[in-house]
Amino acid sequence: MLKEIQQVLRLLMLLRKQRVQQGLKSAGGLLVLLWTGPGPADQNCSVAGAGPWCSGIKTETLQPVLTELHQKLSPCAGPFPEPDPEELCAFADLHGSLRVLLSFQVRGQFSAERRAHLEAFLHRFSLANTEVKIYLSFKSDEEICQRVFSVTIKSRLLLKGQPPLTLDVTCKKQPPVCVGRGAWCQGGHPVFGARLPLSIPPEAMDHGLYGELSLQLVTLLSPCVLQYPNLATHLAHIQVLVYNPSNVPVLGPSAFLHQLPARLDCEELGLQGLRYSSCTDLVDSCGTVYTVEHGNYAEPQQERSPAPVQQGLSLFLFLQHSDPFTSQLSDVMATEELLEHHLEAILNNNRRAVTEALQAELKNTLKAQSQRSKDQEKLNSAFEVMLSSAMSIITSSSNMNFRTACLDSMKVRGTHELPASLHGSLRRVSSWKFTPRSRCFSAQVEKTPDSREPSSNEI
Known part of the structure; x- marks a missing residue:
């Protein structure tokens, strides 16, 4: 199944590459639909593309390539499987009319392991193709599963x-x-x-x-x-x-x-x-x-x-x-x-x-x-000097009020607990020191409770 889907994605990405080289938009949607037919052994897959990245593609130009690809994917004679029109309509409502649709039969059952491998493959595909929003849908008589691969940044x-x-x-x-x-x-x-x-x-x-x-x-x-x-x-x-x-x-x-x-x-x-x-x-x-x-x-x-x-x-x-x-x-x-x-x-x-x-x-x-x-090793060495100096001052002081105030401020019961508390305080203060960097600030995303889609920035 992965090999067949990879072949379809290869075709779509080569078409997208041509459009990008021509200065056209390359964003859009990709739908991968797994569904079972009337028989228990009928396992089918449909891959559809829509949106700006597919606009301008002429079906008559693609037909020879699609026919050759379909023969490789479904060499057995017989009618091509057709997905549920409602599923395709929902996808088209989000990204426009379908420009490419290829359906084929899949050998073997949709096991949990095969579906997990497909999800990992599509996740990996989305890492380097962030302008394409990917929808994975699995439908059978027993369950319906859907997952969307989208990018925040x-x-x-x-x-x-x-x-x-x-x-x-x-x-x-x-x-x-x-x-x-x-x-x-x-x-x-x-x-x-x-x-x-x-x-x-x-x-x-x-x-x-x-x-x-x-x-x-x-x-x-x-x-x-x-x-x-x-x-x-x-x-x-x-x-x-x-x-x-x-x-x-x-x-x-x-x-x-x-x-x-x-x-x-x-x-x-x-x-x-x-x-x-x-x-x-x-x-x-x-x-x-x-x-x-x-x-x-x-x-x-x-x-x-x-x-x-x-x-x-x-x-x-x-x-x-x-x-x-x-x-x-x-x-x-x-x-x-x-x-x-x-x-x-x-x-x-x-x-x-x-x-x-x-x-x-x-x-x-x-x-x-x-x-x-x-x-950080240099900082740790400085910690030891500061810790030793602070302990020497507190333990050597003859002012009981001063020593009590120090123990109370560090929330310890005696000087034997003081080194660990002092070290932890020094570590917390230094580790979380914030240094503004414009390069990092441009990558930040503020989310609002009513936002429906994740925002994206270019860094």
């Missing part, structure tokens, strides 16, 4: 020679209780990395893959804590997301990425190690996920220090391909399929270059984290 990135790229940078983590309302950066800040040329291996050329191939790297660290320089952080995981040239997620696990932790120099990155994790380890995660191991990390004592903010690093890998001898829509789709089929061979053929590029991007991103930790 997006960042617009300009790729050289490519249509603009919009990423979902919404921070879903709640700020610590100490952070005041409106003072927490609600969106991350993606960073452009290197654009790495890739050589095509001979076996891929033998099957017809030619042209120029490259890999664009983009990193995103979330949540952003630039406004709180003294707030302790902990990098919990790194996820790698791979997209094909039409900006659709690449399917299937990658053996190259699975073995990547063994090739990276974790000591240079300031990490004890990376451990490959399955997608189910993290909520809404997809792609390749690594759990970060820290040799010198220890959980803070609750009474002395607040818990560090858990951060995640997303590394986007955007494949880019150009071939002047491939211009027809059907040929471009076939070329992308061929590229994905030989992707593992391509990555292994460029193993050293890809590994060095990923190492450099991770090092550059984590460099600020390392400096942040060093600054």
